Structures are given as structure tokens and as C-alpha cells.
Amino acid sequence: MxxxxxxxxxxxxxxxxxxxxxxxxxxxxxxxxxxxxxxxxxxxxxxxxxxxxxxxxxxxxxxxxxxxxxxxxxxxxxxxxxxxxxxxxxxxxxxxxxxxxxxxxxxxxxxxxxxxxxxxxxxxxxxxxxxxxxxxxxxxxxxxxxxxGPLVMEEASASQAASKKENRIENSGKNKSYDIRIENFDVSFGERVLLTGTELHLAAGRRYGLVGRNGLGKTTLLKMLASRSLRVPSHISILHVEQEVAGDDTPALQSVLECDTLRESLLSEEKMLNSRISSGNGDGSESTRLSEIYSKLEEIEADKAPARASVILAGLGFKHTMQQQMTKEFSGGWRMRLALARALFARPDLLLLDEPTNMLDVKAIIWLEDYLQTWPSTILVVSHDRNFLNAVATDIVHLHSQRLEGYRGNFESFLKTKEERLKNQHREFEAQQQYREHIQVFIDRFRYNANRASQVQSKLKLLEKLPELKPLDKESEVVLRFPDGFEKFSPPILQLDEVDFWYSSDQSIFKKLSVSADLDSRVCMVGENGAGKSTMLKLLMGELSPVQGIRHAHRNLKIGYFSQHHVDQLDMNITAVELLAKRFPGKTEEEYRHQLGSYGISGELATRSVASLSGGQKSRVAFAQMTVLCPNFYILDEPTNHLDMETIEALGKALNKFRGGIILVSHDERFIRLVCQELWVCENGGVTRIDGGFDEYRNILQEQFRKEGFL
Structure with a gap:
């Protein structure tokens, strides 16, 4: 050279x-x-x-x-x-x-x-x-x-190749199809490549579940579609439910109605024309225009809009009085529900949902499942809730190895088809390997045989032309481990006895509440948002004191508490290793890395800033932090939020192996069935035990919906 x-x-x-x-x-x-x-x-x-x-x-x-x-x-x-x-x-x-x-x-x-x-x-x-x-x-x-220096957040970017034919059709305005075909595109986040040379096909009217491990780029892909960084035909309207509604003086119901911009503009013009006629300032053309407006309003069924908006809000948990409240009076969680209600009312051609069940209780999730089954246009939803995807999705898009693969059917069908594909790939891989070995044996045997020289050359050329063997692309299994802090205690272990509690004397949260748990307990608490689930957890933790009644906890009880807000409260400007060292000083870096590794935060993930981790990876850091002191009782508030399905399964298995007590709040039906043996329903200032478990609770809720006319 x-x-x-x-x-x-x-x-x-x-x-x-x-x-x-x-x-x-x-x-x-x-x-x-x-x-x-x-x-x-x-x-x-x-x-x-x-x-x-x-x-x-x-x-x-x-x-x-x-x-x-x-x-x-x-x-x-x-x-x-x-x-x-x-x-x-x-x-x-x-x-x-x-x-x-x-x-x-x-x-x-x-x-x-x-x-x-x-x-x-x-x-x-x-x-x-x-x-x-x-x-x-x-x-x-x-x-x-x-x-x-200060932390500089990376930005996502997307690029794709488009043919002249596609550009010509788009520019001509003749493309009337509502199918979406995006081919040969890349998506990056900073210097990390998330997708490369892949394609996404969404048929109009079908409901797609986007699944894949945490941190691979599901949320980023939705953002690239919503911002049209990936080319979606301009006549297709897109709505991405990502941010909560800004609080102002607009009533919740009116905030939803305002999403129908055509209806709002027609009503506004009608009001203006009637005002002009009543004041005598008209020029005679108002009556003709009003006739056109009334005809259009009738065509879009504008008179039914308030009832439709009210049904959507009620299904998502907004009682009649709440629908008249100003948006600024709601918490962030309720404003996220309001953003979802606005999107459902607006009916875009492409609806993008990112973990919609995170903000909902079980009752609202069951309603949303039924509502979306009759959705007329296209949906692309990221969700970790297997039951939700089984109920809603007609197709699954699997993100792995920097590409997207489509599967027909719901999530259970996807699992079966994927397993069958893996078996076929394994058989094909082994067959190719045996064929290569067979050719190589012939070459090695007759390499120096002059009479077989031409045959050896032929075999060598054949070997060169064979396609490259690619190892099986099988995702590694997720394993979590909760260390046992188990030792036998004489009961009672943890209980609330005849407890009354309120934040203000005019609004009681609990009256005469009595519950108890021991080291064998596997309890799930469910109920509508605002029913007092998180308050009850804090009473059990001892963070809140009863106004009346008694909280008792065994003197040797060590409680590990996971809150969905713990993830947001992590120090974002330091690494996961530094986070543990700051909270629990005196250990070696190897010990901190081992602790994080038990929850899937290993290698370079442990030395990246917490801010750069995905939501699921942050949850794993919070788990690692929670278990350092080896608690013997866990109280978990929405632990599955942000976790991918594989990690949820691993979390369920780890909790089942844990020798200690568990009380959790969750809306994930499969996770509840996997972990819990007892169901508590938080309602009407107390707790009701459901003997029939989750099946009985689901039947009760669906019967309520039918009576109230929401289904």
C-alpha cells in the first residue's frame, strides 16, 4: 500500500x-x-x-x-x-x-x-x-x-429514501389512500442508531400494537411520525397523545368539544350571522349562508357532539360534575386523561398512543378496550399491557435488531407466530450449516488430489456463492431478583385498625378502615383514581398518621416502597452507579454495578446519565435502589409503568420467588393474575375484598358500564 x-x-x-x-x-x-x-x-x-x-x-x-x-x-x-x-x-x-x-x-x-x-x-x-x-x-x-458542564440532551432524527414516483403522486394531490407505507428509513437518537433500512406499512382502519424492549426506540418512532419527520401523506391527519392538556378556565367538556374545529367554526359563523341579522346590519346574503351552515351541521351530526364527548369523558372516569370543572383545577394525571378524551373525540386518521393505560385505572382501561374495538381509522399504540393489546390490536409491529417486523393478529397470536418463526430459522440455520460442513469436508479431503482439482475448485466457488450464515436473532431473557430478608415474625405484621383519615374535615377519605397483611400476603389493591389507594399505602407505610384508629407494624419489619413518582425523582444528572454511591456510601464500584446488574442495568448503561435512560430503565434503577437494604415486605405503587412486557414477566416471577409480604397497586390485569392471591377494592371510604378475584371484579365493572349506557 x-x-x-x-x-x-x-x-x-x-x-x-x-x-x-x-x-x-x-x-x-x-x-x-x-x-x-x-x-x-x-x-x-x-x-x-x-x-x-x-x-x-x-x-x-x-x-x-x-x-x-x-x-x-x-x-x-x-x-x-x-x-x-x-x-x-x-x-x-x-x-x-x-x-x-x-x-x-x-x-x-x-x-x-x-x-x-x-x-x-x-x-x-x-x-x-x-x-x-x-x-x-x-x-x-x-x-x-x-x-x-451541564447535561446536554440528545435529539432524535429520521431520514428516508423516497422515489420520484412517490414525490410526484404526493405533489399532484391525487393520493387519496389512507394506507401508510414508509420504506427504507432510519431513525437515530443522538449518536445511537435505533432503526436502519427498515419499513413500516399501516393499512387504513387497522389497529397496530408496537412492541419491543425498553430503550429500542418505540416512543421515538411515534414522535418521528407525529412530527412528520417520516413522510406520511399530507392529507392524513395525525394525533399523538403525548402531553397533558394545558390548564385554563375552559370546562373539561368544552375543551373536548373544541377539538372538532369544523363544528366550532360553523357554530361561530352561525352566531356571527345571527347577530348581524338581529342588529339590522345584514346585506341579505346571511339567510342563504345560514341554510348552508345548518345543512353542514346536520350532516356532521353536530347536535350529538356534546353527548358523544360526555360519554368519552365518563368512560375515562370524569363524573358529570367533573366535566363542568375548569381544566386548571385538574391534576396532571387527569389532564392526561383529558388529552386522551380530546384525541378520541377528534377521530384523526392516524391515532398514536404511547402507554395509554399508564394514566388509567382498571375501570377506565376496560372501557377504553371496548371503545377502541369499534374505532374507524388507524391506530398505532405502544403498550406493555398484554390484555389490552389482546383486546384492541388487529396487528403487531415488533421492533428489534434495528428493524420492524409485522405480524397479523393480537399479541397472543404474535407470540405463537414469532416462536414458530424462530424454530423455522433455527432449522434453516442448522441445515445451511450442515450443507456447508459437507462441502468443506469434500474440499479438505481432496484439496491436494490433482485428479479432483476441478471438482475442488467448483466446490470452493459454490461455497463462496452461498448466502452468509447469520446467527439466530433471539432476545436475551430478562431476569430480576429480589433478595430475601425473610425471618419468621409472630403476627400481627402490618395492620390498620378502625382507621379514620381525611386531609380536610369536610372530605373524609376513610372511615373505620380495618385491613391486615402478613409475610405470606400477595395483595393487589384496585379502584378508581381518587378513591384513596395511594393514601392507604402511605398509611400502611407510616408516612401518614390516622386521624383516629391505630396503625401497627412489627418492630423488625423492613418495608421497601416503590412509587411511580420515584422514577421522576431520581437525580438525572449523574450515572446509575453514582446514584447508588450517593444514596448508600461505603461500598465498592463493583458492588454498585452488581446491584444494578441484578435489574438489567449493566455495562455502559450503568455509566450513562440517568436522564439518557428510557422510562423502563429508570424503573430498574429505582428497583435496584429500593432493594439495597433487603426489605422483608414490599409496597409497590404502579410498578409496571414504563416496563416492557419481558421485564413485567420477570418482575412477576421475581416477586413470586420473594419470601416476604407484598401489597401492590396495579392496573395491569396479567401482572395482577401472575402475582396476587387477594384483591382489595378501594371504594366508598373503605376496602372491599373480592372473593372471586379479578374475573369477578371485571364482571362487576362491565355490568356497571351497561347500566350507565357506556357500552
């Missing part, structure tokens, strides 16, 4: 000794800073262009720089370490003569002023050196910022 010097001599024979020395000095001194051939071109391209004149254009110079860059990389990889040198500071050319024995003629060329005769364009030379210096400065600033 040619050296740098040989490339320069062959490509630029007109390069005199002084300039040759200068160019090689620039390349040698900047080797550690050149990250691509573009950097090399910025440094010396202008000089080489000036020397070559018209014999080489800009593209030719770039090709030469690419060759030199590759050669430089090869030389660096093979050079002995003792011969490598890293410059710690920029070269000061005006001081070089006093420090080193440099040929004065070369130094004159390097320090040449304007007006002196030279084959180099001095302005281009100065510009090239300025670019290199600026790049070095930025790199130094970036490295310093990594150590001491």
Missing part, C-alpha cells in the same frame, strides 16, 4: 519541497484530530487545489484526501506505540525558529505575508488553518463539558 508521501508525490508532482514539507507537517500534527476524510480535506484541501490548478476539481481532491486518510489510519494501526506522539498544544509557527533548528526557507513559506510571491493562495491557507483550529477548539470544549 502506498504511503502518504507516495500519494502526494504521484498525485501532485508540481508540489515543491517547501509546500510538500508543509502539507506533511499539517497532516502529521493533526492526525489525532482528524475523524474523517472531510477533516483532512478542510485542513489541506484548499492548498492542494491551488497547487493542482485546473488539473483536478474539488471531487478529485476529496478522493485523494480519502485515500490519504485511509492510509494514515492503516499506518497508525500498525505503528509501534513508542513511535506515536500526541501533540498537547497547537504549533506556534512564529516561535518555531527559536525552539527548533528549522530551515529558514521552509519557515519563510510557512509565515509568508500577503504580497510575497508564492504558489499558495494565502487566504485559502489561512481559512484552512482557521477551520482546523476551530474544530480543535470545539472538541476541547466538548470534552471539558463532558466532565464539568
Amino acid at each position: 502506498a504511503t502518504l508521501a507516495e500519494i502526494l508525490r504521484s498525485e501532485f508532482p508540481q508540489l515543491d519541497a517547501e509546500l510538500f514539507q508543509y502539507v506533511t507537517d499539517v497532516i502529521d500534527s493533526g492526525q489525532s484530530d482528524f475523524e474523517s476524510e472531510d477533516d483532512l480535506f478542510d485542513a489541506v484541501g484548499a492548498i492542494l487545489q491551488d497547487v493542482s490548478g485546473d488539473s483536478k476539481d474539488d471531487e478529485d481532491i476529496r478522493d485523494v484526501c480519502q485515500r490519504m486518510y485511509m492510509t494514515m489510519r492503516m499506518e497508525n494501526n500498525h505503528a509501534p506505540k513508542q513511535n506515536q506522539m500526541l501533540l498537547q498544544a497547537p504549533i506556534q509557527l512564529n516561535q518555531i525558529s527559536t525552539q527548533y533548528d528549522v530551515d529558514p526557507q521552509i519557515l519563510n513559506v510557512l509565515l509568508m505575508k500577503k504580497g510575497q510571491s508564492s504558489t499558495v493562495n494565502v487566504k485559502k491557507l489561512e481559512k484552512a488553518e482557521a477551520k482546523l483550529k476551530a474544530k480543535q477548539g470545539k472538541r476541547t470544549e466538548r470534552d471539558t463539558q463532558k466532565l464539568t
